[in-house]
Amino acid sequence: MIQPGYWKQYYCGIEKADQHEGYQGMPPVSLAYFSYMPHQCYAMNPITVCIVEDQPEVLEGLTGLVSHAPDMACTGSFSNGQLAVAGIPRLQPDIVLMDLVMPVMGGIEAIRRLKMICPGMLFMVVTMHDEDEIVFDALRAGATGYLLKSNSYPTLTTAIRELYNGGSPMSSTVARKVVCAFHRQATEDKDTTSITKRERQVLQAMTRGLNYKEVATELFISSKTVRKHMFNIYEKLHVHSKTAAINKFLGRK
Numbered sequence: 001m002i003q004p005g006y007w008k009q010y011y012c013g014i015e016k017a018d019q020h021e022g023y024q025g026m027p028p029v030s031l032a033y034f035s036y037m038p039h040q041c042y043a044m045n046p047i048t049v050c051i052v053e054d055q056p057e058v059l060e061g062l063t064g065l066v067s068h069a070p071d072m073a074c075t076g077s078f079s080n081g082q083l084a085v086a087g088i089p090r091l092q093p094d095i096v097l098m099d100l101v102m103p104v105m106g107g108i109e110a111i112r113r114l115k116m117i118c119p120g121m122l123f124m125v126v127t128m129h130d131e132d133e134i135v136f137d138a139l140r141a142g143a144t145g146y147l148l149k150s151n152s153y154p155t156l157t158t159a160i161r162e163l164y165n166g167g168s169p170m171s172s173t174v175a176r177k178v179v180c181a182f183h184r185q186a187t188e189d190k191d192t193t194s195i196t197k198r199e200r201q202v203l204q205a206m207t208r209g210l211n212y213k214e215v216a217t218e219l220f221i222s223s224k225t226v227r228k229h230m231f232n233i234y235e236k237l238h239v240h241s242k243t244a245a246i247n248k249f250l251g252r253k
Contacts, residue, residue: 046073047164050093052084052110053077053126054102061153062097062126069157081110089117095160098143100127100134108134108141115142122163126156135177145169194236195249202229203249206242 049066051074053059059077066074076091078084081098082105088096096114100107111123124145125138135146145163147156148171159169170178195203198219205215212230216223234240237248 046071047095047160048073048075048091048093049095049097049160050074050076050078050084050088050091051097052079052081052088052102052107053097053099054079055099058099058149062156065153065156066097066160069160072157072160081105081107081113084110085113085117088114088121092118093121095122095124095163097126097160098123100125100129100138108137111138111143112141124159124163124169130171130173130177132177132181135174136181139178146174147171148174195233199229199233199236202226203233203246207246207250 049072051059051062051066053062059079063074063077066072075093076087078087080102084096084098085105096111098107098111107125107127111125114121114123122145123143124147125143126147126149127134128149129135130148138146145159145168147159147169151171155169162169201219202215205218210218212223212226216226219226230242230245233245237245239245239248
């Protein structure tokens with residue numbers, strides 16, 4: 001067992017991000033720091049991990065957990081997304097643990113930029129935020145795992161191994177949100193498929209900005225019939241306005 005305090009912090013000065021390949025046009029950044037442990041303490045082929053976290057006490061805790069795992073190596077830590085985007089491509093870790101709310105650049109934007117530079121890199125969010133919009137924005141940006149800080153410490157190293165071996169570790173509440181989102185989508189898809197051919201024609205005409213009279217003229221039906229079709233569409237899609245019906249028909253939220 002590696003004794004606490006055995007790992008050391010070294011500081012790597014990055015004078016300007018645009019001095020490094022892939023970062024042209026970015027503003028100057030301050031010092032980035034990374035944690036390092038002697039090579040002989042690691043397994044032969046450790047899982048290399050970088051950590052992006054702006055709270056020093058949280059960073060220390062995460063670094064300690066990773067550094068003490070016999071099959072892992074913490075190769076870098078950064079205090080905001082901008083520093084991470086500048087430094088992580090040079091380190092090429094297997095996995096990045098990413099906080100979301102940080103100064104200068106947040107974690108979602110950092111994941112999005114790093115995925116463009118290093119598409120094979122794996123990202124696991126470690127945050128206190130579980131709001132739907134934030135969770136799904138992070139997953140869309142390229143995160144493959146999502147842990148809440150409230151329960152991440154006991155399961156962190158297990159989650160890292162799971163992610164490395166092809167899984168998608170998530171806190172239970174986040175996993176439930178993902179499952180519920182699929183259920184909602186399945187229900188919406190079922191609602192949409194129940195629309196008749198004529199109702200689809202009416203909706204498609206509506207998406208082009210036609211009013212009821214213009215739709216009636218185009219489809220050779222009366223305005224009264226158009227209104228009846230729209231009433232049926234509202235019932236089937238569980239909406240109460242033309243705009244909501246069009247958005248749901250087009251798959252918009």
